[in-house]
Amino acid sequence: MTRHFLDLWQLDAAGLRAVLDEAHRRKAARKGLPKGAADADAPLAGRTLAMIFQKNSTRTRFSFDAAMRQLGGSVIISTAADMQLGRGESIEDTAKVLSRMVDAVMIRANSHADVEAFAAASTAPVINGLTDRSHPCQILADLQTFEEHRGDVAGKTIAWIGDGNNVCASFIHAAPRLDFKLRIACPEGYDPAPADLQRIADSQGQITLGRDKRAAAAGADCVVTDTWVSMGDTDKDARMAALGPFQVDDALMDLTNPDAVFLHCLPAHRDEEVTASVIDGPRSLIWDEAENRIHAQKAVLLWAFGLIG
Ligand code: CP
Numbered sequence: 001m002t003r004h005f006l007d008l009w010q011l012d013a014a015g016l017r018a019v020l021d022e023a024h025r026r027k028a029a030r031k032g033l034p035k036g037a038a039d040a041d042a043p044l045a046g047r048t049l050a051m052i053f054q055k056n057s058t059r060t061r062f063s064f065d066a067a068m069r070q071l072g073g074s075v076i077i078s079t080a081a082d083m084q085l086g087r088g089e090s091i092e093d094t095a096k097v098l099s100r101m102v103d104a105v106m107i108r109a110n111s112h113a114d115v116e117a118f119a120a121a122s123t124a125p126v127i128n129g130l131t132d133r134s135h136p137c138q139i140l141a142d143l144q145t146f147e148e149h150r151g152d153v154a155g156k157t158i159a160w161i162g163d164g165n166n167v168c169a170s171f172i173h174a175a176p177r178l179d180f181k182l183r184i185a186c187p188e189g190y191d192p193a194p195a196d197l198q199r200i201a202d203s204q205g206q207i208t209l210g211r212d213k214r215a216a217a218a219g220a221d222c223v224v225t226d227t228w229v230s231m232g233d234t235d236k237d238a239r240m241a242a243l244g245p246f247q248v249d250d251a252l253m254d255l256t257n258p259d260a261v262f263l264h265c266l267p268a269h270r271d272e273e274v275t276a277s278v279i280d281g282p283r284s285l286i287w288d289e290a291e292n293r294i295h296a297q298k299a300v301l302l303w304a305f306g307l308i309g
């Protein structure tokens with residue numbers, strides 16, 4: 001069966017753990033190598049990844065390209081607008097054509113349903129590079145970053161402060177698999193999507209949702225936030241007003257476990273969702289987090305090709 005990497009909840013605990021462990025192992029194994037050098041085993045030699053972007057990207061685009069090169073493979077990249085997809089060719093026909101030309105496809109799409117439709121029609125593995133609903137590759141890099149600085153995430157508490165958006169959703173999907181506690185604080189009207197609210201309700205208290213950012217951050221091991229205006233959001237003024245009180249600042253970080261770290265998927269808006277003093281301060285791991293997109297995605301690619309997990 002073709003392995004699609006669409007959402008973290010679709011992997012079982014052992015599979016997700018295997019992906020994270022592989023990310024740690026591959027990062028350690030290539031320490032000191034130039035970024036363009038292939039890993040010693042080059043496990044994806046002869047394989048090609050297509051990447052389709054319906055939305056802007058810096059990290060996802062460059063990290064998947066670098067990841068495939070390090071694994072010995074190659075990439076073909078296009079914006080959706082430059083493809084016939086941008087002129088109305090169907091998702092299904094596009095998926096069937098690309099399945100004959102490349103070994104795997106990564107898509108960043110506006111609509112999660114489009115990625116699901118693509119995967120349903122594709123005989124090549126499909127990887128979700130962000131949709132309106134989730135960002136699974138990002139959360140793998142986040143968890144890898146946390147673990148390399150603070151050890152196994154199991155039993156730790158992560159606080160998500162701000163918009164209950166696509167990035168928040170993938171934390172919700174990962175928590176039950178990797179056994180960390182997740183405390184979400186977001187304003188009314190900016191809650192996670194209904195399916196994820198149900199996951200929170202089913203989590204028996206492992207995941208909580210509230211309106212008080214201080215309660216969420218108190219004693220946490222990690223604080224995470226994201227932009228208040230995601231790609232595709234059109235209600236900027238309302239968002240800035242509602243999310244303003246949810247800024248991550250030094251006073252909030254002072255409530256956490258003294259060892260707590262700060263994460264942000266980037267791009268960031270300093271002094272909006274997080275103060276410059278926090279994101280550029282000693283508790284912030286954002287540059288390791290950005291780098292780890294490469295290492296985590298190498299593990300995702302190996303999983304999608306059935307080589308691990
Ligand atoms: N964090 C992230 O996915 O960044 P890009 O939008 O630059 O890919």
Ligand code: NVA
Pocket residue numbers: 130165166167226227229230231265266267
């Ligand atoms: N929530 C953001 C993440 C960007 C990487 C967005 O969807 O725009």
